[in-house]
Structures are given as structure tokens and as C-alpha cells.
Amino acid sequence: MTVVPAQQTGGGGSSGLYDVLELVLDRGLVIDAFVRVSLVGIEILKIDVRVVVASVDTYLRFAEACNRLDLEAGPHKSPGLPDMVGGITESGARGKSKGALSGAAETISDAFKQAREEGESEPRRPRKATAARRKEEQE
């Protein structure tokens, strides 16, 4: 994707718009003498969610992607396979937090979609499982 760097995102439905609206919602001056409108459904976004979510879904997807990956093609061509495998055993204890984060995931674009739907006075659609949406976004 190419974005013109010195661009003022003022309209349209690009992901750049969401990127700017995140600032509008989350930054800027807050004055205690004023009240802020309720952001129910949007405040949830502030939950700290890592980009790579530790879940079985993610692991299987990455494994599949690696199986499909042609390491001998493209600009990121890797060096050939080493003759011998072994000696590297550092990964055993990783990833014990399987799924711990996945329930908390609520992406900002979800909320904007929701906000937009409300803006168009449509009934709110039930949300898809977050895992499925995350998968869509990463593909």
C-alpha cells in the first residue's frame, strides 16, 4: 500500500481514516471541568492487546503459511538448509500463555465499523468471533 506521506486524511473510507480517528478518540486535551460523551463500546479499545496473539489458531496459521512459503524464491531468499539440525533448544518453555489475550481483543476498526453502522441507523450486527476477524485482517 502506498500512502502519500504529507496527506491530510479528511474523508473517504481508507484505513488511513481509522488511523487518524484513533487519535481523535484517544489523544488530545481533556479538561476536568468538561464532561466527555460516553464512549461505551469504544473505550474497550484501550485494552492492551499484542499484535501476535498467542493462540492455537495463530500457530496453525503460521505453520501452514511456512509450509507454503517458498524459501528459494523472492527477494528474501534464505540461505540453504544447514546439513545438521540440533544444538538449538531454547524454545521449549515458550507460549504458556495460550489464548490468554485472545478474549480481550477488540480492534479499533471493529469499533469504527460499529460506530458507522450506528451512524447509518442500522441495527447493530452481532460481532463475529474476534479470532475469525483477526484472521481476516492478517490475511
Added chain:
Amino acid sequence: MSTYVYAISASSHPALPEGMDGVGEPPMPVRVLKEGDLAAIVSDAPEGLRPKRRDLLAHQNVLAEAGAAGCVLPMRFGSVAPDDATVTGVLAERADHYQERLRALDGKVEYNVKASHVEEAVLHRVMAESPELRALAESNRRSGGGSYEDKIRLGEMVAAAVKAKEAEDAAEVQRALAPVAAAVSVGPESTGWLVNVSFLVDRGTAEDFVAAVEEARKSLAHLELRVNGPLPPYSFVEPGPAEPASSTAGADAGAQ
């Protein structure tokens, strides 16, 4: 009628966006309240204001317009005062603080940078860097994809490697752009990006910043960099001097 507040500026701001469309349906016209050397950009607050896309955009458009012409302190979306007098009262009470912020941010704009990995490219990278991952992937492939446990094991290691790469690349993006910025503000993490960071940039050196972004795009080809700017300095306005640390939560609770 309560008052919706968009921004605070100097009353000498050359082009306050008076009469522009604000939030609401139909849009409320933007007004300007002056108090001493300060001005507040406001409109009437519509009934039942919610963070709808149309209203978020209206807020952003008013700020973009005002910010393009001179320095403003942008308010977070959804700030509503009981009436105009409360707004001018706040301006009077905290004049020194707002004037200091306006001076500090004068001539500066914000560029927000978000980046995510191009998946295939980052998988190439982590595989290229780890003989162990390559060996596992190869052995899985030879056995027709491997067992469920094999796949989980490979996937888990790849996920850990990609995650490490995210932290590395987030630092790399900051390292590449911070030298051409006056200040840096790291935004919240979320799904959808591996780095979310705003840079305060002098208008006069914005060209240099944009050039540095282009350089970073070339040297970090496995990243998709999304850059938005110039924007009003959302991420560089401090909380007011008299606010307790928990003021945001308190204000939100009060709104419900």
C-alpha cells in the same frame, strides 16, 4: 444548551474556522469564544452525541482546518461544557498554562506513524534467520505437513519469532524517524499495528521528516508504514495543571 469544544487557540489565530460545519445532524455551526488572549473553538452540542463516524470526522475536519492556519490545542473528541461561560471561565483560570502550551507547539505539527508486517516478507525473514525453524518446516513438509503437534510446535516458534521481530521493528521505526522530530509520543498498542507512534515535527523541517519516512520504507521493506500528517498536535498537549491523574476516568464516569 451545552457547548461542544473542539480546540483552544490564541485569539490572534489568523483563521479561526467560524461558521464551519461542526458535529451533529444537521451540523452545528462552529463558533469562537474569546477570553483575553485565548480563544475556544466551539459549537452548540447536539442532543445525544455519540462517537459516530460522521461526528468524529466533523471534529477532525474542524481541527484540521484550524490547525492548518495556526497553532491549536486539540480537545479529545466528545468534550462538552455545560455552557459558554464555563468554557471562557476555564480559559481565564488556566490562561498561563494554555499560553505556554501554544508557545511550545507553535509552528509544529504531528505525524502519526503506524506499521504492520507484510506477512510473507516477515515469515521469510524469521525463517532466513533461524536454521531451527527452517529444519522444522522442512521436516513438516516432507511428512505432508506434519502432525497436529508438529504444526503447533512450528507455529508457536514462528509466532514467538515474529513477535520478537515486531518489537525489534517497532524500535527500528522510532530510531529511523526520531532524529528528524522535535518530540516523540508512543501510542497505545492494539491489534492492527506493531508500532503506533506520533512525531512532533517543525513545519519548516517537514520535508526532512517525509524524506526519512521514504528512507525507512526502503530499508524496512517487510513493513507496511502508514503515515498521517500534518495533523494538529493531538499527542503533545499535556493534561491541564489542576487535573488529578485519574481525571479521564472520572470525566467518563460522569458522562454515563
